[in-house]
Amino acid sequence: MQNKKGFTLIETIVAVTLVAMLASIVSFSHRNSTKKARESVLHHNLAQMRMTLDHYNSDKGHYPESLNVLHDEGYLREIPIDPITKSRDTWEEVFEEDYSDQDSSYEPGVFDIKSGSAEKAIDGTFYHEW
Numbered sequence: 001m002q003n004k005k006g007f008t009l010i011e012t013i014v015a016v017t018l019v020a021m022l023a024s025i026v027s028f029s030h031r032n033s034t035k036k037a038r039e040s041v042l043h044h045n046l047a048q049m050r051m052t053l054d055h056y057n058s059d060k061g062h063y064p065e066s067l068n069v070l071h072d073e074g075y076l077r078e079i080p081i082d083p084i085t086k087s088r089d090t091w092e093e094v095f096e097e098d099y100s101d102q103d104s105s106y107e108p109g110v111f112d113i114k115s116g117s118a119e120k121a122i123d124g125t126f127y128h129e130w
Contacts, residue, residue, distance in 0.1 A: 032122070038083040039121055045080045046130060049091075049113045052076055063096060063109025082115050084127050090116030092128060 007015075049067070052075050057063050070076045079088045094112035115127040 035122055041083040042115060042127065042130070045083070046113060046115070049076075049080065053111060053113070057109075057111070062107075063111045065107060065109055067091060067093060067110060067113065082117065084115055084117040084119060087116075092116050 049070075052070055053063060056070060056073075056075055064070055064073075067076075067079050071079055079091070081088050082090050092114040093110040094114060096108040096111045115130060117127040119127055121127055121130075
């Protein structure tokens, strides 16, 4: 009787199947962790910009006309990148209510900021609702 070395077809199929399953689990885990990291950066950027808007209002007595004013006047070194859209230009500026009927010189300013992304977060909410 000859001693044959090697794997049977069944053993090879089982090994390839196990490797494929592990690869798909790792891929899903990596994709999720990358998304979680971007969401964490988005939370941080929103908190920092909202705090900066409040500081500007506290110093000047009104909110800025745009986010660019925060940069131009030295409140921000640069407008942060939205980590979801990967752009500085997609932030949605939320303006105050218009009180022009009380004071004709009043210009509503940016009092809040939101992501410009229409995608859903891991928790099922939309980024532009944060």
